[in-house]
Amino acid sequence: MHQVPRAHAVDGEDTGRMDNVSGTIAKSGMRSEGDGATRLGNIVDLRSDTVTRPTVEMRRAMAEAEVGDDVYGEDPTVNRLEKRAAEIFEKEAALFVPTGCMGNLIAIKVWTHHGVEVICDERSHVNLYELASMSAIAGCMPRIARGVDGILSWKLIEAVIRPKIYYDSQTALISIENTHNMAGGTVHPTASVDEICGHAHEAKLKVHMDGARIFNAAVALGESVRQMTKKVDSVMFSLSKGLGAPVGSMLVGSDAFIEKARIYRKMFGGGMRQAGVIAAAGLIALEKSPARLHVDHENARRLAEGIARTPGLKIDPAQVRSNIVIFDCQETGKTAVELCDVLREKGIWALDTAVYSVRFVTHCDVDHAGIERALAVLAEVLTQPQRARA
Numbered sequence: 001m002h003q004v005p006r007a008h009a010v011d012g013e014d015t016g017r018m019d020n021v022s023g024t025i026a027k028s029g030m031r032s033e034g035d036g037a038t039r040l041g042n043i044v045d046l047r048s049d050t051v052t053r054p055t056v057e058m059r060r061a062m063a064e065a066e067v068g069d070d071v072y073g074e075d076p077t078v079n080r081l082e083k084r085a086a087e088i089f090e091k092e093a094a095l096f097v098p099t100g101c102m103g104n105l106i107a108i109k110v111w112t113h114h115g116v117e118v119i120c121d122e123r124s125h126v127n128l129y130e131l132a133s134m135s136a137i138a139g140c141m142p143r144i145a146r147g148v149d150g151i152l153s154w155k156l157i158e159a160v161i162r163p164k165i166y167y168d169s170q171t172a173l174i175s176i177e178n179t180h181n182m183a184g185g186t187v188h189p190t191a192s193v194d195e196i197c198g199h200a201h202e203a204k205l206k207v208h209m210d211g212a213r214i215f216n217a218a219v220a221l222g223e224s225v226r227q228m229t230k231k232v233d234s235v236m237f238s239l240s241k242g243l244g245a246p247v248g249s250m251l252v253g254s255d256a257f258i259e260k261a262r263i264y265r266k267m268f269g270g271g272m273r274q275a276g277v278i279a280a281a282g283l284i285a286l287e288k289s290p291a292r293l294h295v296d297h298e299n300a301r302r303l304a305e306g307i308a309r310t311p312g313l314k315i316d317p318a319q320v321r322s323n324i325v326i327f328d329c330q331e332t333g334k335t336a337v338e339l340c341d342v343l344r345e346k347g348i349w350a351l352d353t354a355v356y357s358v359r360f361v362t363h364c365d366v367d368h369a370g371i372e373r374a375l376a377v378l379a380e381v382l383t384q385p386q387r388a389r390a
């Protein structure tokens with residue numbers, strides 16, 4: 001039994017009700033090692049890193065947050081969060097937005113106008129999972145490049161830039177995703193990002209980074225987000241994924257970019273009032289969570305190694321660089337939906353991402369024992385004899 005619409009759901013967009021998840025989570029509020037799923041009752045929820053619950057510290061900060069009307073720029077907690085994000089990325093300014101999708105759309109809207117094209121990887125979130133907002137709202141066409149494991153290079157981008165001919169629609173923006181979700185958390189080398197930006201700027205194009213999981217990329221590369229994004233024109237990153245905040249994303253960039261972004265945030269209905277209540281949790285996520293992301297990466301690698309040893313499942317553990325683990329299940333004779341269903345019955349929640357492709361995402365609410373449990377259940381369901389159908 002599952003409540004998730006099975007159209008290859010991604011990242012909590014349609015992740016169903018959580019009503020069979022233990023209510024003890026909020027009480028403990030600790031991220032401790034335990035029985036395998038400390039903060040999610042008996043469920044090991046590996047569907048996405050969006051499913052995490054705020055810690056006691058976050059909840060306390062939310063309750064006590066100093067607030068004001070952020071549409072008037074008067075919320076001190078939001079202002080602090082924006083200032084810290086800009087400092088950490090060494091950009092001029094930042095803007096708190098309700099979601100990553102809105103952040104990406106705002107950036108696209110700032111950098112483009114109707115009738116131009118946005119170059120992005122074919123499996124990027126902006127292309128596949130944002131309800132065609134770049135077309136429906138910003139009036140742009142996605143111009144698809146096929147990244148290698150989701151990773152675009154200048155060579156791949158250059159090949160799809162439109163010639164400067166008046167009867168061709170024109171390229172305006174390049175969007176790169178770091179880490180790349182549907183390619184399994186792959187990471188853009190910073191030298192390649194710098195090269196893309198250098199050439200793009202020469203060609204008068206802007207570069208936006210969908211860095212929903214950029215802090216995971218930073219851990220994988222052993223670099224700072226500042227280094228990794230110094231040449232990009234705008235970055236969106238999520239507070240509500242690996243960093244564990246309940247709500248929110250950030251845009252960072254120049255003063256001029258953020259000034260325009262603020263206008264579009266309001267136009268898109270994202271002007272929030274006493275948003276300090278959620279920004280307070282975001283501040284804790286931003287300051288504290290990056291230091292623990294390596295644990296999620298170790299857990300992802302452990303999962304991948306176990307999956308590689310499980311009959312019928314295919315993955316190359318060396319390809320797992322961050323917290324996303326995508327594996328092939330075709331040889332098991334089960335589709336991804338069927339496999340997710342049997343796992344779910346045993347308390348292991350995963351997402352099907354294609355007919356024979358299953359995704360696990362590690363995060364702060366699943367510990368080492370949870371990973372071991374997920375592997376044990378996988379082995380159990382794939383080795384036990386099939387029940388004959390009546």
Ligand SMILES: Cc1ncc(COP(=O)(O)O)c(C=O)c1O
Pocket residue numbers: 010011012098099100101102104125126177179180181210212213238240249
């Ligand atoms: C790479 C990437 N970009 C953007 C988003 C959108 O974030 P949100 O769910 O906060 O709108 C997601 C979330 O799934 C994502 O994985």
